Every structure is written in structure tokens, then in C-alpha cells.
Amino acid sequence: MTDIATYNFAYLDEQTKRMIRRAILKGIAIPGYQVPFASREMPMPYGWGTGGVQVTASIIGPDDVLKVIDQGADDTTNAVSIRAFFKKVANVAVTTDTASATIIQTRHRIPEHPLTAGQVLVYQVPIPEPLRFLEPRETETRKMHALEEYGLMHVKLYEDIAKHGRIATTYAYPVKVEGRYVMDPSPTPKFDNPKMHRSPALQLFGAGREKRIYAVPPFTAVVSLDFEDHPFEVQTFDQPCALCAAENVYLDEVILDDHGGHMFVCSDTDHCEKRRADGHRGHLAPETHLASETHPASETMEPAQ
């Protein structure tokens, strides 16, 4: 179907967008606070980013440039279909280039390239409530947020240390926003938590099934919870990216064969390709010079527009 006139701009009707924008504004005004909103049915199942898509649809304009990543990659099913969705229903420019995007919708990663003022990062959130698995009653967790009773959050970290000798939570690592609300940064690896702290970009979080929106305005303090004698630490990798030799980036393990062969490559495909285009070579990088031919999953890449 090519006739975009059958859709309202960006799929959602204007009333719905207004309602979501109100929720977003409230979320920005109260950093880290989960604002309920009337989540709509989207043409995709819950769990595939319905919250993020609604937030993106409410803030996107014709001049925006959209980038969508899924676990850091621009070329996985979820990312490709959401990008195609907005290309169709909003006719916006799409890109894989982090620096030139104005809106980046993400599932579980923050790009390696530093974000700048004016960019908006939209997270797809499955479970917005950081206290959910500790206290199942929503009435109670809301009260705990209201009264700032966050001792329970540390009980979880205590349990980690008691069981594993260290804080073993590696993703969805709880953070405290601007010294007030404890927030689930969506299941991003804790490697990305420091990037949220005083980020110049606006960060919006949409949870479609749970019907919650929350936000971290630019230059807001985002501090990961920890103990004095077990301070917060990010993951470290003992080898660089096998394709672009990047260090201090988040790596994915890629299985190569049935005999235990594997390699660690950048989870951020855009970052990896840029580095290889600049001539960086990892120990498993093929000798070709076209970045788009070397990445294991880059056949479906769309060119930047």
C-alpha cells in the first residue's frame, strides 16, 4: 500500500497525540515519575515497542530524521519494521547515522556516539516499575514512590551480593533521577547507565502495555544505586570488537559455527561500520573495504537518506 493519505500523519489521530504529549510534558516536569496515559492499540503486538512507537508518533514532525535501533542494531526485524512504519505513515527521513538523527527510538541500548542537545532518545519499555518484582501491588509501589520509600530497591542489590558476591544485576539497573524518583532505565545494559547522567539529549520512555510514560530531561542527574562498599561498576570486556577493534564499547557475542566458535562485536552496528569505514580493523575483519559487506547482518541495511 502506497497511499499514505489513508493514515493521519504519524498514524495516531491528533487527539491521541495531544494526550500523549501532555503525558510527556508532565513526565519532563517530574523527572523519573511514571505518568499514566491512555495507551492505544498499535498495529503491532505488545512487547514490540508499542509504547516507544506512540511516543515517537506524538513528537515526530515532517522535518525529523528518525533512527531506530534494536539492541544497538539498525538492521534487526523490530528496528527495520518500525523504521519502515514511520517512513510510510509520516513520510519522514530515516537514517542509521546516530549523529544526524533528531529522534532515535531504541530498544535496550544507548548509541555509542555521544548524543547532542536537540536529539530525543525514545526508549521502548516493557516494565516501567522498578519495584515490580519486589512488591507486586501497584497501589503499594505508587505509594512507595510518593513517599520516597526506596529501601526495598537496595534489598534487591543486597540479595545480589549475598548470592553472587557482587551486584549481579547487569541490565534494567535501577537509577535515581535528580535525587528523587527511582526509575527503571528499561532493560538497557548497565553499561549504558552512565550515558544517561547529564545527557544533553532528551530521554523519553514509553511503556505501551503498562500504559506509562516517563522522562529524563536534558542535563538531569541519573545516578545508579549501589552500596558504599560495593560501588556501581559497568561491564568490561577483555577483548576489543572483532570487526572494528573498538574498546570501551558494549559488545555482543556472535556464534560463528557449531564448534564453539564465537566472536565479540560492537552491539552498535552504526558505530562499528563508521569505524571500519575509517580504516579500523579487528582481528576477524575481512579484508574488503566496504563496510556494508562486512557486518554479519548488514545485508538488509537501508541507505541513509
Added chain:
Amino acid sequence: MTDEPLLRVSALSKFYGSRVGCDNVSFDLWPGEVLAVVGESGSGKTTLLNCLSTRLMPSSGTASYRMRDGQFRELYRMSEAERRFLMRTDWGFVHQNPADGLRMTVSAGANVGERLMAVGDRHYGKIRATAVDWLSRVEIDEDRIDDEPRAFSGGMRQRLQIARNLVTGPRLVFMDEPTGGLDVSVQARLLDLLRGLVTDLGLAAIVVTHDLAVARLLSQRMMVMKDGRVVESGLTDRVLDDPRAPYTQLLVSSILQV
């Protein structure tokens, strides 16, 4: 000991529609004193306890508590945040069923440490050391610290619940049938432990029980309730040895002799 009470209760009533929960209850509780509230089931003991611990709002009446700064505060006029803070610092609540007062899915150590973390303790080593100390005080082996209470026996769960409540050094502990559902030998050890802790720490406690033996062992003073009203109150030994109200006489004479 000071000459001012810790808790002043006056004309406290709670009605459930037209039914009486408790009616016109007044008493003072002094620091370090253990008060037993006895009576048959349905006599309003638990309603009274829930009102006093602010888990339930009374229909009328007042209760004021002497805070650590020596000022009396009217409990039912405090904000919810203040009441909840009081609940997890200066007060304890021991439930009849330990599953109501414990987090069954986190380890014993975390159960004891939760209150410490709730008041801002952020040093794992210290929290754990305190948890070990408290587990030994309630006679739970140190090597059970990382086990979940689900793996504990009923008596151990109840002792863990007591440790969890006492770790922040509360001044007032509410207990709702603390020995209910435990067999007699476990009950005896738990009572012994409670008596020791209450004396050592100088705790004030309000113990709701239908078991007169528990009241006799733990408390200095007791109130007998019937149909929501206090029918008799006084020193425990006096009430049990020389009951005056007809209902108390019936209650005392109903104790099974073996």
C-alpha cells in the same frame, strides 16, 4: 525510667458500620512495659491493635505517642509518610502469621537488613554484620543467613520476624498472637526469647493473645476485652490470681488443666 507514658490512648472506638470493633478504650503505656490484651476471638483485640499501630483508622478517640524528642504527637493526625516512617523505625509489628510480616522470597539476611536500608544504611558489610548479630540473638544459625524464609520452620520464621522488627532498635512493638500456631515446646522457647529481648532492650510492647499463659509470662499489666469493651484491667498477676469481673473469672477458670 521517665514519669511520662510512651503512649496515651483515650476513648478509642472503632465501628464497622453498626458493629462494634472496639469501644471507648483508654489506657497509658509506659516505656519498658509489656501490656497484654486478652479476650476471646471477636472481642476486638486485633481491631484495637490495628488502630494503635495506625494500620486502621479509628472511628473516634485519640492516641498520642511520645516521639524520641520527647514531644507527644497525635497519631491519627500525622501524615502517612510520618506514620510509615514511625512504623519502620521506632515501632515493630509482629504478625501472627510470619508470612505477613516477612518477605518470603528474599533471604533471611535481607529480611533483617531491609529496615536498615530503608532508613538509609548503604554499607553492605555493616548491614550484613548486623543481620548476623540479630540472627544469633534470635537463635538462628549464621549459615542460614542466605536462605529464604520459605525454607524455615514456623518457629524460625517467627524468630526471624522478631529480628527483622527489632533491628532498628524500636521502642514499641505490637505483637498479634506471636505464638499462635506453634507447638508448645517451640512456643516456650519463643516466649523465653521474647522475654529476654524485651527485658534487655527495655522495649514497650502491646501483646494481643487469647492465651492467658502467654500473657502471664510476658506482661506486667493486662486488659481483658469482651465485645469490644475493656471489662477488666490491672497487674497481670492480680487479674489472673484474683479476677474480679465475671467474664475474667470465666476466662481464668476455662484454662485447661493437664
